[in-house]
Amino acid sequence: ERFGDRALRWKAEALSLIVPWLVDERGRPSVKIELPADETTVVEALLTIGMQQSARIRQMLDHDGKRVDWLSFHYLNKAWLQALGDPFAIDIPRTGIGQPRPVPPKATLDGDPPKNAVLVGKRVYLRPQEPEDFQIVASLARRETETFFDIGRYLPSSMAFTSRLDNQQKPTWPAVVWFAVCLRETDEILGVVGLLNIDYQHRFAETGSFFHRPEFRGDGYGSEAKHLLLEWTFEVLGLHMVQSWVSFSNTRSAAALRKQGYSEAGRMVWAYSHNGTLDSFVLFDLLATEWRAMPREEWSASAMT
Ligand SMILES: CC(C)(COP(=O)(O)OP(=O)(O)OC[C@H]1O[C@@H](n2cnc3c(N)ncnc32)[C@H](O)[C@@H]1OP(=O)(O)O)[C@@H](O)C(=O)NCCC(=O)NCCS
Structure with missing residues (x-):
């Protein structure tokens, strides 16, 4: 200046x-x-x-x-x-419909909300992470059946996870906020959604999602949980926009982001080494104004999948 x-x-x-x-x-x-x-x-x-x-x-x-x-x-x-070869010449691989779907409207509760719930949707709710979650998550990571979305399995120990929890939950202005995504019917943990690299000055963050149970992927649970996270991000925390980075090979995650209203913002080429080559990320962004302007409508069974 x-x-x-x-x-x-x-x-x-x-x-x-x-x-x-x-x-x-x-x-x-x-x-x-x-x-x-x-x-x-x-x-x-x-x-x-x-x-x-x-x-x-x-x-x-x-x-x-x-x-x-x-x-x-x-x-x-x-x-x-x-x-x-030229990484800009590669077409970004795509699956899915590629169109945004309406945001599911707020769920109305019959009785008390689930224990510790921060936001409640039709099938899932978000609550803060607890040390007990990590035993389950570490064990599910070892039984992972899919590898296309990452460079092989990520094998965290529950102790490593738990030790990070204090750093994440104690600061007044946390840089990272993860929520456990739980099934309303059984209270079991399905995965996490969260914000990374939160910048309170510029009011942006990166969103992240990970469903640890493969049987709960591809059925709209991730998108339902993401809309709860976006509501918290834009209406409670007051961020202006969010971004997300996805490996080219993770076409499901990219399809889910398009479904949730994110727009493609470009690519980060040769970002990491994998299997004898250098792979790239596709970038997405979503403005709070865009999310607020999306129609609110109950999902039909077909819109969930
Ligand atoms: C990414 C994730 C949170 C998305 O949640 P989800 O519940 O699976 O997402 P949805 O079901 O709402 O949407 C999935 C989209 O991918 C498509 N899809 C479903 N299964 C797929 C598969 N095996 N391969 C490619 N695309 C697939 C669906 O058709 C849908 O798009 P469409 O509705 O426009 O057709 C979840 O899949 C997950 O946890 N994956 C493993 C971890 C991961 O990849 N995390 C993100 C890192 S960037």
Whole structure:
């Protein structure tokens, strides 16, 4: 701020020197730069050295009360491009209908809400995580039957999970908030939904979901729980928008996000190594205003699946 436009010119010049050096001379596969869209001097410099815009997350940043988009740019190594092919040329794999569905209306309760429930839906409710959840989750992780959504099974210990709980639940301004998703009928835990990297200044976060029981995936439970999370995120916490990152191979999660009203925001290419190649994420965003404007309507049986 102190140096105004000059600071942006220095930043542009520095990046124009460093990025080609890191990739063309030092041989890194790629360099990624993330920046606010209003840094136009820097954006122009990145385009001039041949960087490619890979994503635009809408209205993620707050600059003195004005919402500003967030951009990412990639500079890819030519030798790696030859070996792996162009990750921007790959069509993002898709499954599902690809259309947003109405938000299920608020559930009306007959009696008291389930114990510790923060939000209650028709079939599931959200409550804070408890140490006892992690014995179940750790054991379910070892019996995971699907691998397409991640790089193999994630094998956490219940102790590691429990030790993180204090860090997550004690701060006044937690960076991460996870809720356990429980089945109303039996109170059993099905999975978690939550917010990661919460930024209270810019009022955005990343959403995450994980259903530990494969038999409860693909039946709309994840989307029902997500809408409860979004209600809490936008109407209680007061965030302006959320984003989500999904591996290209996780077509179900991407389909669920499209169903929940998220829009595609670009890709984060060559983001992690997997099976002899570098894989990519597809990015999504959703504004509070968009979520509020979605129709409220009970899901028919067919809309749930
Ligand atoms: C991601 C997750 C929370 C989504 O919840 P869900 O209850 O499965 O989602 P929904 O049933 O509401 O929607 C799933 C969508 O994927 C499609 N789908 C269902 N099964 C699928 C499968 N095996 N492969 C690909 N797509 C599938 C459905 O058709 C539906 O889209 P549509 O209604 O537009 O046709 C859940 O599947 C899950 O926990 N998966 C494992 C962990 C994970 O991937 N977490 C997210 C990491 S980014």
